């Protein structure tokens with residue numbers, strides 16, 4: 001089998017798991033109203049709280065192995081892409097504004113450490129994924145060719161399910177000596193052959209006349225009427241294939257929250273519908289502004305999220321709370337972190353309860 005290698009490639013160390021006893025991540029906020037109409041599976045999962053972890057996902061992943069080994073039904077990750085950019089934001093608070101960094105993706109051009117970062121995390125993620133689960137890994141041209149080899153190694157090349165192309169036709173790309181770059185890739189892998197996969201259908205631009213066909217002894221045949229004439233039907237939808245034409249989020253969009261690489265909710269809606277059912281656990285360990293978690297909440301999945309950036313936790317928390325307020329449907333969720341001095345002072349400054357807006361800065 002072909003394997004990718006890099007300087008200092010190493011596997012995660014199982015000994016590290018021992019450091020993470022169940023007390024490391026402390027809850028610092030909990031929203032625990034019970035929903036009025038809680039979906040059945042939710043009700044049966046006694047005292048389940050959705051979970052948002054603030055911290056390095058390597059710590060969180062090790063920690064989750066204590067309880068979530070083989071338990072997560074769908075994992076979506078949208079890690080930094082090795083873009084060479086640190087994503088800047090502008091914070092506007094009542095009477096002041098200041099610049100900050102939403103997250104770092106520079107790596108000083110050190111591809112080895114970027115690949116090592118992903119490799120060790122995806123290895124642990126595999127242990128968390130249930131045997132019927134799917135993982136969706138989002139990347140772009142900067143590193144997707146390396147990432148595919150890494151996932152082949154971890155999951156097995158025969159566990160490849162799809163290479164989804166997200167074609168975002170509305171993003172400006174200069175492309176002076178190359179074609180404008182207008183797509184990301186989302187690699188889909190399973191852990192076993194028996195994975196959850198819900199087929200999706202999307203509307204056609206125009207309804208279409210199509211021959212009515214049926215399977216006869218494993219062969220697809222035209223259906224005929226009693227006079228031997230083929231039968232037509234009008235179809236207004238079609239099976240979703242692996243090229244998805246969905247726009248990029250733009251500041252004018254009503255769902256835009258200012259996070260520099262916020263993904264479109266429709267993209268996440270499709271992913272969650274394909275790979276999970278109501279009550280299943282969906283996880284995103286690089287959750288950014290929380291798009292996947294919000295969609296999981298809307299689609300009545302349980303969820304576990306994580307991000308290292310306080311701005312991500314701020315936005316995710318607010319998006320979930322706003323949605324709950326709008327719908328009056330309160331699924332309990334908690335925010336947890338492994339407290340250090342910096343995080344303690346951010347929490348004590350009331351950062352998460354403050355009102356401010358976040359704007360992307362070029």
Ligand SMILES: C[S@@+](CC[C@H](N)C(=O)[O-])C[C@H]1O[C@@H](n2cnc3c(N)ncnc32)[C@H](O)[C@@H]1O
Nearest residue numbers: 056057078103262263286288289291307308309
């Ligand atoms: C591409 S963004 C995710 C965007 C997200 N899908 C959305 O719709 O907003 C990548 C995120 O990964 C987070 N991240 C990077 N390294 C991390 C780490 N070691 N642990 C946890 N989060 C990390 C960044 O803070 C950033 O929010």
